[in-house]
Amino acid sequence: MTYIDTHTHLHFEEFDGDREAVITRAREAGVAQIITLGTGLTSSTQTLEIARRRPHVFAAAGIHPSEAHLAAPGDVDAIRDLAKQEAKIVAIGEIGLDFYWDKTYHREQYQMFRAMLRIARELAMPVAIHNRSAQREMQWFFQEEKITTLDGVMHCFAGEVIDARFYLEMGLHISFTADITFPNFSRGEVLKFVPLDRLLLETDSPFIPPSPLRKQRNEPANVVYVAEKLAEIHRKPREEIARITTGNARRLFRLPQE
């Protein structure tokens, strides 16, 4: 059985002590490929370095909405150059809108998101989109920008069925983290609603550990818990969820078959 963790941040200092062991554990748990995402120019370069040395780890380069106001003038061009030149970079991300953590720099977030989407379009690459406390604003933004189709994923999906429908109609994929394993998770409807052929698995580690491992640092091996929960919801064997989501991730991010 093989899984793909489509969203982690292996460059974070939480992994400094045992990064190699974390990657090995994921491999042993059946995680065939991992995509590790940058959140700014420096971390995008770091993720690339991590990916370069390991055949089954891939990188994404982008500027996260929470770092949009910190970016230097040349950073956007540097992200473009990196994504253009490096075969190990398979997506533009993490990009998007976050009005939960940041209530001050909305204008900078919109500008950065627009610039990152432009790079993705120019290079014909998929995007990994972060959307926190900006469900309505994200949809208004796409409408205003006249963006009706997009290749990529809404990561750590926090919306309802009506929101999922909007993004699915644009052609986007939807991925869930282990927050779906929490006892207080209340959006079971949306888990059922997202069709299997648009579904991806992720950990967003080191954040969001699955319910049984609460308070621990999360890591890519735990993507298995996300698959388990989705298997339960869809009343399918875990093998089938693993197989379908692995195929989806490989198609979207053009990953090798191994």
Ligand SMILES: [Zn+2]
């Ligand atoms: Zn995110």
Ligand SMILES: [Zn+2]
């Ligand atoms: Zn993330």
